Amino acid sequence: MNVITVDGLSKSYGKGTTKVDALSGVSFSIKQGEFVAVVGASGSGKSTLLHLLGGLDRPTGGHVHIDGEDLYGLKEKQRAIFRRRKIGFIFQSYNLIPVLNVEENIRLPLLLDHREPDRAYVTDLIRTLGLEERRKHLPSELSGGQQQRVAIGRALAYRPAIVLADEPTGNLDSANGREVLELLKIAVRQFHQTVIIITHDMNIAAEADRVLKLQDGKLVSDSHVQAGAGRRSV
Amino acid sequence: MRSYVALSGRYLKQQKRRTLLTIIGIILSVALIGAIGTMGQAIKDNMISNAKYEDGSFHFGYLTADMMLAEQLRNNVLVDQLGGMLQGPETKLSENASAYIHGVNADGFDLLPIHLEQGRYPQSDRELVVEQWLLEGLQGQPALGGKLTLNDIEGKPREYTIVGILKNQRKSQIEQASKVFSLLDENAESTKSATNLQLFVTLKPGVEIKDELVHFERLDDKFETNRELLALMGQSADNSLNKALLIIFGTLIGLVVLSTIAVIYNAFHIAVLERIRQFGLLRTLGATPRQIRNLVLREATMLSLIAIPLGLAVGWGGLWLALWLMIKNGFQVLQMESFKLTFHWWIMGLSVGVGLFAVFVAAWLPARKASTVSPVEAAKGAGSIVRESYRRMRIPSLLQLIGVEGKMASSNIRRNRAKFRITTFSIAISITLFIVFHYFTQQSLNLSVDTTENTKIAFEVYPYSGGFEENRTSSIPEDLDRLSAEQMEQLRSIQGVDEVYGMYGSFGTETWVPQEFANERYLDKIDFAPPTQPDENGERYGISTEFRIYDEARFQEAKPYLVAGTADPDRLAAEDAVLVIQTVKPFVLQSNKREQLEITRYKVGDTLSLRTNPGEDAAPIMREVKIGGILSQSPFDSPYAESVLVAIGTRSTITKLYQAAFPDEGNPNFLLTSAQISIKDGADAEAIKSELESFISRSFPGGAQLVDIASERQRERQFALQMQIFVYGFLIIIGTIGSLNIINTVQTNLLLRRKEIGLLQSVGMTLGQVRRMASAEGVWFGVIGGFWGIGLGAAISYLLYKQINDVQGIPFVFPWSGALIATACAIAVGLLSVQSPLRRMNKASLIDRLREE
Structure with missing residues (x-):
């Protein structure tokens, strides 16, 4: 079952001679439980794609369907609520709220929805992330790897349909990067989630089920990776 | 959470x-x-x-009423209190003092301005209250509880018991005639048949006085309202004061x-x-x-x-x-006990x-x-959090003159339009606020408070002369000053005395003012036409002029009021020059209020031409006198004359002027007739008074009159002081708010750029350069804020001025002093407030700041 369907997605900035096509006519679909890496050089449109998948920006053309819902057919407020419930974000620079502690940062999307979090699930999540000892710590008291784990926790707190990660290991050393990647893979397996990750790191891309390659705003390759068996282009 | x-x-x-x-x-x-x-x-x-x-405290009254009207008012349901007063004949108490008995009913003592110093109000028609000075001049000096025989209302002598002492009034002391008050016997024949009964009425609380006045006015034609009180209560027909205050x-x-x-x-x-x-x-x-x-x-x-x-x-x-604090320090706050x-x-x-x-x-x-x-x-x-649109400046900023730091500062200031506007607005509003408050408080101080030296004068000494009171023997010949220079010095040396001012005679005549020096606006507004006379340039106007003599002490007090020229008596005497006060405050019929105007437009160095023989037909003799200085107002007496030009000179200048003006009249003898004594704040008036009494008995065998206005003046002086304390207190709070605003604005402007400043330092900008750049920004914001603040402040001050002007006519003066203080403070605060964030920034590690997001 397709959880994401992208159809002719375009985004351009500026007008006339200064017009830049960040993304033009990109189409693909992703099934539930897939772990997808998006690769490409700087300026190839990776981040733009991620923002459009997350409903953060507006496309100039095309559609994004998530769980059957046309993301850009929703009003601003509905899209915000949709994002809250269906999409989890992980950023390169962690982006935690500095005045909230670990547990509060993780529970934040639920709190925004005025919902009592499922305590057992949150506890489970915190344990999985290895943050039990740090529940009451503020972000400034954590290492980079720990902060990114909190960000993963936050992204998973609402059990979203998809998790979008923008260079989640970019600020981390290789050991911590490895750990974060493992956690994301666990998420795919344990919570049966769909993860889309943007990365420069070909080692990370190699861990993915599928790699989308962008170049100058266009999708130039879409390859499925079979465990241990190299790459199969479609 | x-x-x-x-x-x-x-x-x-x-x-x-x-x-x-x-x-x-x-x-x-x-x-x-x-x-x-x-x-x-x-x-x-x-x-x-x-x-x-x-x-x-009465609302309105009737000046010549009878008991019939009194009864009618008493039966009116709207009337709350009804005061009655009946004046009796004069009683001569000594050669130079007399008393007039007044019968006042109980409500009358409540409603009329009769102020007890000690004791109580009369409770029968055999008791009375009397001013202190009157008792002091009487044989045996009767005191509280003593007896005094006076003519009663009907003119028959009656012995009264003194039950209360009233506060001394200056007017009654100078006129040597005092009102004494007893209880009015409303059942006496003389009261019942009186037609000169004065009635004073207050209406019950809650009654709309202004709506009812018209009914009460019909009852008698000698109807008067207590105008100022009703205006303040918002109950006068003309409600402009309350509107203006609002x-x-x-x-x-x-x-x-x-x-x-x-x-x-x-x-x-x-x-x-x-x-x-x-x-x-x-x-x-x-x-x-x-x-x-x-x-x-x-x-x-x-x-x-x-x-x-x-x-x-x-x-x-x-x-x-x-x-x-003020009460604790012995002030009577705002004149009240x-x-x-x-x-x-x-x-x-x-x-x-x-x-x-x-x-x-x-x-x-x-x-x-x-x-x-x-x-x-x-x-x-x-990357940058806030997108900033850098605007290239059309006009090169003055800041660029101080080198690269200035150039950086000037582009920093303008790089974000919204931030620039907010910062400028908040500094400008702080400056505006200060200017407007400064203007308003200064104006209301000027209007409500007597700031002349008068408020310090507590006593006046009038020595009797041989010729002045014929039945007294005096040692002072008629053509000599009544107080010698030595005696003036003795007065000055009394402890607690601040200064002693001589009082001299004066004279008045007309000054012929050529058209170029005449003020058309003044001539248009007054309802009388001054005499005119043709001259080579058109016409000249005969403007009434009063020539006053000042001694050295008075010239000293005149200095703060000097607008131009000099108030140095030696220089004025040497040049035979005078000081002039051209500002007058006539009642202008067309606007129905007193307006402050310039009567003439003379400048220092111009000459006044005196027409010296007032005869209609004879060719006028002209005598010219140079203007050595111009005062903004009179330092003594009332600050502004009604409609005369005032010229002030030394005794020699004025005497010469008079002799030239009236050559037939010989020596005018502008003698020192009396002395006004000002006392220091907080000095013991009673002690000074007894010193003065002993000085008088020592120095003047012929006697002298001592006028005691200490308590009256102290009250005025305290009122002035308190108003000033409030005004400056207000200004301090306003200044604090404004400064806080500027500090907040300038500091955050800087703190938000921690990372950027770190970057500048990382490429080699020294801390000194950063400081110069930030200081230039702080100062420049003060300058720009000052520019807008002064404009806005002056505009709002003008609006306030229009309101004040509706109540009492005054000229608009551009609020320069407030503007200068505010702008200087804004620049200083701007400069100082960048220092502490810079210090803090300097302590933080450069790397940390660069990592900051």
């Missing part, structure tokens, strides 16, 4: 400094609004009780609100800018714009909850403390309402900004 809204509280706690600054801003504003309201009310209450003290206080409160909004807006705006990524992040997590807006507005609510009650307490407490700071719920309610309004208006825009943050900006992570 149970809800996302707890984020507001967390942030406020984390940003303690900014929270504190915002809270202080709100506290000060609410305190100021409350204090302005309370003070406005207190000043009005005080003006009412002052009017009651001076003119009596507009003035409304404008002042409006300005305070505006500056509060600026302070709070700044604080919130910056708080939002700092967290713009956090808000963006919340948006990526699915927060709706409304949720984000609510977060900011919730912060505003929390700050209001803390700051507004504190503001009310500080405003009320501060005012109470100020008054308490005990000052009651009346508590008004409406003022408290207004302060809370206005405070909340200011906070929410100020928080609204930043809240909206936060809610519209693009989540993409947050997701992008790196």
